[in-house]
Amino acid sequence: MSFISKLQLMNKPQKHQPSDSKIFFYGRISSAILVSSGALAIQKILQTKVGGTIPLFLLSYPAVFGITGLCGMIPGLIATTITGLGVLYFFIPSLDNNVIYNLADLLSLGIFLVVGVASSMLIPSIQIKQTQAKLAAASESLKLYELMAMHCRDIILFIRQVDGKILECNKAATLTYGFSHEEFKSLTISNLLADQAPSHTHDLKSDTNPNGMLWESIHRRKDGSTFPVEISSQAGVTMGETRALISVIRDISKRKKAEETLLTTGEHLRISLASNHMATFDWDIIQNKHTWDNIVHELFGTNPETFRGTTEEFYQIVHPDDLNCVKEAQNLAIKTGHSKVDFRVIWPDGSHHHISSCKKVYRNEAGVAHRMIGICWDVTEQKVNEKALRLATESWLRTFDAIPDLIAILDSQHRITLVNKAMALRLKKQPHDCTGLFCYNVVHGLDAPPMFCPHSKTICDGHAHMEEVHEIHIGGDFLVSTTPIAGDDGKILGSVHVARDITDRKKMETELRCAIESQEEFLAIASHDLKAPLTDLYLTLNFMEEIVKQSPMDQPQLFDMISHALKSGQQLVVLLDELLDITRIRAGKLVLEKEDMDLKSAVLEWVSIVSTEARQKGSQITVKASDSVVGEWDPVRINQVISNLLSNAIKYGEGKPIEVTVLADLQTKCAKLIVRDQGIGVPLEMQSKIFKRFERAVSDRMIHGLGLGLYIVGQIVHAHGGSISLKSEPGKGSQFTVLLPLSDIECTLVDV
Template sequence: MKKYSKYGYAILAIPLSILLRFAIVPLIGYGIPYIMLYPVTVGVALFAGMGPAVLTGFLGSIITDYFFVSPLHTITLDVSHITRLSIMVLTSAFVGYVGDMLRAGRKRAEKQALVLRDSETRLNRSQEIAHLGSWELDLVKNKLTWSDEVYRIFGLQPQEFSATYEAFLEAVHPDDRTAVNDAYSSSISEGRDIYEIEHRIVRKATGEIRYVHEKCQHFRDETGRIIRSVGMVHDITERKQAEDEILRAKQEWERTFDSVPDLIAIIDNHHRILRVNKPMAQRLGLDADKCIGLPCYQYVHGLDGPPDFCPHVRTLKDGCHHFAELHEERLGGDFIVTTNPLYDEQGRSIGSVHVARDITERKKAEAHIITLNEELKRKVDELDAANKELEAFSYSVSHDLRAPLRSVAGFSQALIEDYHGKLDNEGMDFLNRMVSSTRRMGVLIDDLLNLSRVSRTDMNRVNVNLSRLAGKIVKNLKRTQPERQVEFIIADGLFTDGDEHLLNVALENLFGNSWKFTGKLQKAMIEFGETIKDGNSVYYVKDNGAGLDMNYAGKLFTPFQRLHKEEEFPGTGIGLATVKRIIERHGGRVWIEGEIDKGALVYFTL
């Protein structure tokens, strides 16, 4: 339809030319009859082509002759009319042909321009994706041209301003600017056709530093003079960052590899050393790089082949983890050696990772432990013997020593009763002292036996309610002297892990001491509780009794050490020594604080 519409335009052009010719009749008359047909035919030729132009020329010539050539309003087929018709048709054909050629040329030019624009778009897109820009410097015209991607690489909007060499140098990092300028200038002055360089640039708007790789090629005229330089700018920031990351990872791996105290060697399938860490190289007495390629059995073991115990050989055979314990004089000690298989990218075995851990000190420690165990066994045997002797002594004390003591006490008491009237006062006083001393001796023997039992009794650890034990002890004390006015303060819910019998003995001694040393007060106070010292739980028994001189506090936990006379406060000096042994058997410690006449405070931990 589009093709035939052109012929419609050609037919419509004919009446247009006729009407225009009629319009100028008043001006020029009927002379030059084709004056309007020619331009109309040329217009049809340029617009619609040769066919429509010929149609317009042919029909227009006939109609023009009819209206404007004498005789008017007639169609005459004579030589002059046929000649004018032929000339008009040929002219129309020629103009139409020229119009077709011009139109075809324009279409080719438009198509080439479109292809060029598409190519340029694809090139710009490709450069943008690859972060690869291009530039060209015309040395004759001193004109520099950047592609859009060069602008983007430099942090600018494409074609933001006319590129100049000075603007380029200004964007180069100050530390690299001289090197970049020298690279370009020297390539021209030295006549080199190609140069390339890596350097940094600074994006002016953000201050961001980017890395680029530039490559340039020079072109010469027929005389050999460089007239044009063409180059590319490749943004390699991500690559540099990746390389830096890889380098850092490599350095970190090497630092870790060399920092491991174990002796590490990577060994191939032929028992050759591929790599060692610093500790391994130091044991071999070589630099790490000098160890590469050495047979491990020769330089590690001083042998001509792999030893029978070699775990590396077993790993090569079955691809499994293996280990061996050995003593190696060349490495200076005892080692546990482990090997793990090593594979390449295709999963093929290429050797093993050989790790030797120095256990020399551990072996020495084990030998020392064996010696200590033997010594401990000997000490235990000696202690068992001593305990048996102590048991025999305790039996002797409790039986052999008590018998004569009872006899002395009994006969003394009989003399007092039977010879009361026959002895003077001094004799009676001597007998009373003898009875008192034998009783005190009996108490002392009992306390010594109790102290011995505390040290030898087997411990049965359970959860012990200390508050309940303290309550029972208080009831027993009150029954001994119900007339005394004593305020007891017992904290509730005090539990611990220990031997209930021994802890009861310890509390009886502590409460007994407080009861005794507050005996001369009208209103006494005894307190049992728990506190925190240095982040640890500490129990205490506190009273407001006679107190003590802290200069002698350290002596109180030694057997038979007392700070008061027998007449003031009776006792044997065994109680606090018994407490100390019980607390120490529970892994704790005990200490005392106080002032004279201001009471005492005994702390203990468990």
């Protein structure tokens, strides 16, 4: 017998006993006769009362149809015939002198009988077709039930209720337990139970659970292995003469494992939360009921006996400045489903504690937020450490930015990760704008690292390197050092690139080198210039001694020798005075003793003094001066200026005319002294240096001098508040112009 046949058998109605069937049949006929008779009687009474003949179809025919449909074909025929004949021949005639009415009544009787017979035959056939259609639909449904049962993943067993014997099973049962279909029919439900599983056989045999039973148990497979199951049994099923129950058994191994995993995970989570001092809370949003664990009170500093954990109580312990943030986080969680917030709580002792909280919201079937769960933990120490770290970082950054050296942190690809303000300022960018730029591009203006790049060397060998670099792109000379930055694995990640601006140092080195060279030249010139007059003086005196010893000397010859010796001594005095003046100027001790003096008279006096020397050189000195030019100056120092300028004009004038001009410039309120020669001139590149120490217009060793004269002249003029300038063209001579203030205001040279 197939599975579906058994299902049909289970749902087939039970047969009635013969005695019950006869009583039911006679009862149907009697009911039909009574209904038909009543319908005809009413019909006739209405005709009698109203008058005329009322058509039978008004009441009689509907009664015939109803009786036939209710009682079936045979009872319908019998009831219709008996009623028609009995009523017309016995009941109706008694009302009208026992005679049959006219032909219309006979015709009505015939129609009544024909309709009754036709209805009794037609209606049951229609009922049979409807029943067959219902049976076909039921058969299709049973086929679907069979497919569902056979291919259902759950195990389906039909069990005899009286002794628990398995009557039928689906395919899932054979696959799960390992028994064949025939083997299952030899088993009872007890054979499937594991040794440690409780038996529910007694409950299954009883009918005390009309709604069925649901329980969990442990079953055993054919190979002896066990597995947890969930059993749903329903009693009251009949298979033929046998009362049975249907059991749906589900393998819940995966569910049990998931439950065990969930239980273990929950325990681990509880232990983890407790070990990390994290608290949990559960808020029934609709009922406004909170559930807190004990750790919450440790975090909030509340008393578990008095703190009920309501929203209002919670808000009271939150720091006022953080209350809005907490409320916004709760609203955000209700709106989006989750949120996180950091806030402070105030303990009873007034101390502030930082709390971090995460929340998740659950919604009911209507989409309304009804539950919020979350965790919270103390982050006070973390906040303190973050603040200390922030302060340390800010302090480090301030120190980093205060360093005047140009510092950049570079990665292994020459990209800038951090710069200080000095470097950013030199690059003409903001510090954050430098991040990610290639150093060789922004510093050197190149598309690749230069050959001398110390950072490249550090990345290659992992050692510190140092280079002196002259960089035009950012302007200046730099001493660049790179120190490697290594990761935990020792791999070089980048370097600290420090560039110290040594432009001033290089300039000082150049100046020092030039000063040393000038000093060496000075020493050479000084030794030569000091040696010459000393030698002359020594030889002259020695010669005079020999002449005096050998013979009397005539007076003219002696006078010439003494004059020559005095001249040599005078040269020594001039050289030594210049050295002393340099010393005074360097020490800032050049003292001026001012008094009223006539510049014109001083110039004429010095012209007369040097005129003999000028004539010997072939030069003629001409003085252009109208009125006296009187000012308050130091006579000694001004005479020194006049003497030096005239001596240079004679020395470099090549025997050509020299012109000296003295006048008062009312526009600038200054006295003007101009000394012009037509000699060798001063090269253009030397004109800016000629007023510096140890500088001379020419390097001719035949022209004596230490190169200090014009430097001293310039210092004297500036000390008086005046100025000195030079206009010269090589081969055409030079013109020195000195401006001296007539009063205490400074004079500035104005080109005209």
